[in-house]
Amino acid sequence: MTEREERRFAEVSRESVKLMAESSGVELSDDVAALLAEDVCYRLREATQSSSQFMRHAKRRKLTVEDFNRALRWSNVDAVCGYGSQEPMPFRPAKEGELFFVEDRDINLVELALATNIPKGCAETMVRVHVSYLDGKGNLEHGKEGTVPSAVQSLSEDLLKYYHQITRAILGEDPHLMKVALLDLQSSSKIAALLPYFVYVISGVKSVSHDLEQLNRLLHMVRSLVQNPYLYLGSYVRSLVSSVMYCILEPLAASINPLNDHWTLRDYAALLLSHIFWTHGDLVSGLYHQILLSLQKVLSDPVRPLCSHYGAVVGLHALGWRAVERVLYPHLPAYWANLQAVLDDYSVSNAQVKADGHKVYGAILVAVERLLKMKALSLSQPAEGEAGSQQGMSGGLPGFRESSPGLSPPPEPLAEAGLGIASHLQAGGAGCPWEDWTPVPLPAMYSELYSFFGDSLAVRFSTGPELGSGSSAGATASQSGPNGRKEPGGGAGAGGGAGGSAGMDTARKMPQLTANLSISPRQDGSPRTEPAPPSLAATAPGRSLARSSSSSSSSVQRSRSSSSRPGQRSAGPSRDIFPKARFPTPQAGAPSFSFLIGGRQMGRRCQGRRFQTSFNPPAGMSTLPPRAYAHKLPVIGRVSKPVRRWTYSHYSLHLPL
């Protein structure tokens, strides 16, 4: 009880005894004090020993003052009064002198007496019963989470009805009904018991691979389940992931018909995958590792059809630039040869395959581009990297919006966090093939990629010699997506983001670029290997927004850094890789510095934020700096699922999403 590791018993010193005696007016000799002190210690220990049995019989672990008092009372000693409080009492030393005392705070009796908030009595004691374990079975993993194991729950009538209604609505014909059902699935707090059933339904993707519509609906169901803040997915994450992966990677029966837009499905599934991973990845250990492995397997398998490869690429892209860097980038040289062969075959019979090949090409291009951008960003401004990466993400996945109303893109891994998670997960996975992977320096990477993509990469990276022409960017986009289909994941390509040509139009009608875009870091952004970009293309009115968006990552961070740290102007703190801006940054007049926003884009989520005003943020959303949102986003090691607030359009000025 009073025992400690270093000193076995509490001891009352001789001095304390003398002090106590003096305070009551008795003089004690040293001998007497020593004897008394020893005896006091012994009596204390004895009382403690006997009080411990009151604790044991009260079935407690904590010895209370009451226990001690009972022990004293039964040994005919007066109880110590006044210490019966449940609250812990701090025992403090006084500064001067070796005096210890129990802190006793003053209580304002007047205040207490006149207090209007009279505390309610505690609730009535009651007994509640629940079946904890059925037939001796119970999932201990669940038990420790404190939830009732699923084996125990029998479905009530109502739940069963709900299940039937929901599945019928989602898989049925009525789109409105489906919307309502999905919304409910996303917000209902009482469906935990049905989770296994829904997961089972979703695992039916394999049987409807011919029906694009049904697959789409099932994926929507996944999304709703994943976004439901009340559900604890637990090990069902694995099952959901495998269903989603099926949609991403498998050569679906539906893709035989070229008219079927299975590409969109794959895009959506990839987006979903990354969303699941970033919100629930911590529930299953090694998930990231497994996903990467299977993607890599598909990518490195030349027998697989191109649509599978496409899925692998968008999947990697959705998982973040680090995944791209680790899996796609090393495979690129090998893969390139195959792709080139497809693309170079102009025979009529190959037309369909070639079209597919272009898709893959486009997807790779987009992925690689973002890789470069993000890498540059992470290298240049680690501190601001989060914002930048989110920016990149917003550019990266614009195309899914129309296919998924209400699904905002998941948070992009922060540069740091992405690394953190990846390395964390990899540590768990043994024999990880990229264990010994060493990062390739950015210039080397760029030059290698440039050797594959040539000018198209440069253009999209806004550094090419033909910078001036906004249409070239558009051309790139359309070239990579020859069908006129919107380029998925095209950070730049989709421009206004609304998708397809409409987005392009929007972008072109977007002339309100102020002159200070001139110092947008296009120049900075160009790698050294590139010939120095001479012209200030950005100033050109009518320049495709796509361009500026692609380049804006650094511009944003620049402007943000300038706004957040007015002292250190535009020059980024550590930009070793890229040459400094040639143009002198305006020293003063920061408020008008880079105000770029086109009003039209305000309405579209994820797009407007592309340009950061350096004004003080408009009232209403100014309270939280963007980073405050940003660092909330990827939640690692969370205990319970946080209610995730998706950023809404009016945040888009500040928030990358």
Place this chain on the structure above:
Amino acid sequence: MAAVQDGPIESESDTETKTDALSDGAGNITGSSTGALSSPPNAASSATGTSKSMAPPGPENQQTLLAVLQYLKKNNLLESVDILRREAGLSDDGGDSPDAEGSGGSDPAVKVGEGGDANSLLNRVSIATAAPVVVAAPAPSKASGGESQPDVNVVLSAYSQQGDPALYDTYYTGLKNFIESVLDCHRAELSQLFYPLFVHMYLELVYNSHEQEAKAFFDKFGGDQECYYADDLRVLSSVSKREHMRGNETLLDFRTSKFVLRISRDSYQLLKRHLQERQNNQIWNIIQEHLYIDIFDGMPRAKSQIDAMSGALAGEARREANKGKVFYGLLKEPEIEVPLDDEDEEAENEEGKPKKKKPKKDSMGNKSKKQDPNAPQQARIPLPELKDSDKLDKIMNMKEATKRIRLSPENLPSICFYSFLNAYQGLTAVDFTDDSSLIAGGFADSTVRVWSVTPKKLRRVKSAADLNMIDKESDDVLERIMDDKSASEAKVMYGHSGPVYGISFSSDRNYLLSSSEDGTVRLWSLQTYTCLVGYKGHNYPVWDTQFSPYGYYFISGGHDRVARLWATDHYQPLRIFAGHLADVTCTRFHPNSNYVATGSADRTVRMWDVLNGNCVRILTGHKGPIHCLTFSPNGKFLASGATDGRVLLWDIGHGLMIGELKGHTDTIYSLRFSRDGEILASASMDNTVRLWNASKAFDDVETDDFTATTGHIHLPDNSQELLLGTYMTKSTPVVHLHFTRRNLLLAAGAYNPQ
């Protein structure tokens, strides 16, 4: 009988603070006579026949009686003295010597010397009989009881040896070296000597005011002792002055009871020869005075065997303590006759079923028809007549039993957890009724609360005035007497003035017992929800109480180290079971109601015969205070759980430990066998319920070569095989377990937000 006699005196003479308990206890002892229980209502009145059973008054008995006489005299219980003298047939000259001692007792200085003489005399007697032959063993146990009585001073004075304090170290080291050098087979046995020798040598040093030497001695050898003595050593280490020894109960336990060791003859001879060669009188004296060496012929025991049985405060049980016959069989189920007239139709319909079932049950159990050879006589203990309602309940029970799920390792029970919410007052005890319709909780704020766990609400009987109004002839009079206005899910009963540590329903669900820190046991009516009786007698906290399975009797045990048997219509106990060396922490009735088991903080379990108050079993092996006990439904086995987190299984017939279930990490607060005895459930403070394969544990032993004669059991370490499941709660220490009649496991506890 010996236990009844010397126990209470022993315990009560321990501390001066307990003097009031003392006189009370003494009064009760005379009240509890051998034949009294033949008619319980008269038991208390047929008093004072105390010592007739002690037919052969050997010299030791004589001594004991003298000591008792002296004690009584000292407390001015002259009438008792006379009676005792008459009964024991002692002449006046026999009384002279206690007189002398008693007068000496007033003067401590004289007393020490005299008491010491008397003790040494007694010791010589006891050792002369005990050491060479085991046969005479019962005698010294009484002698030791007798010698311990005169006074605390006398007890302690036995330590007044005038040895050179510096030599203690040498002695102990010498013995240690010797024991370490003997053959392996003897070493384990002789190692048992270390702890008692260490304790007594330390106490001698302290008593003779060699404080520094004592401390050095403790520091040097304290670490060598077995880890399961750590608690006692901690107490010991805090004692450093002679004055401390006076009030310390643990120390008195060391002194007043001889530490019992079991050693094979070979090992003992070895030790004896060594000590004689070395002329090591100091140690030899201690062995003779404070140790009781139970010598057996045969193979020395292995370390594991010794460790399994040791750990109790006073060493192992003497073998002869467990030799007596225990009728562990079940009583014959009463035949349920034709239903009585006033039973309603429903019951009559149901009556047909048990008639049909009964033959089936007979063929299964085979107990109802034939008398179990191990069962006690049906009327050995007078039991209350079955009431109509009891018969109805029996019928219900049988019906339920036919629907019982047969449990097995493949078919484990479901567990329902009853959480006490908002139990800020501190839940200290829980009980369920046998039919699982009510749950009662005892709380640290002295309240007793009863809940209905069925939709049926709890109702009071109407007030007397209202009862006058109702038509007593009507068929539903039992329904009419209930006051519907008072219907509620829970009832709170106030009456105690301290935490309620024990609680028990009667089998007919009409009464509830609660025992409390305030020293009383209270009987509550579940018709009126008021207190009917407060049984006073313990005077110290009462840790546990339980109704007999047949009602009427109940048992309680508490801090005063005795367990008491009561009948509900007597305000004084019928029996006092004394003998434990520390608090009686838990009490349990045998299913046949003829025996009770008590667990104690002295780390022993004892079984007592209700009929004559004898201690029939002493079970040692626990390493911590025992907090729960349970009998198997067939009455053959006993399970006990302690603060050390281990469950031990005992065979009652042979008095042997037959299993050790390790797994819990904290105090076990409840144990329960399933209705058919297949599964043992244990509940612990570590927030888990564990299920154990009880039938396998019992079978494994029964197929073994049962070493009943020697009592040296070789326990297989198979806890992991026997563990069928571990079930966790979120943050709720599990306080109570109960199997429903259909073998659903109910667990209860208060949620504990840390």
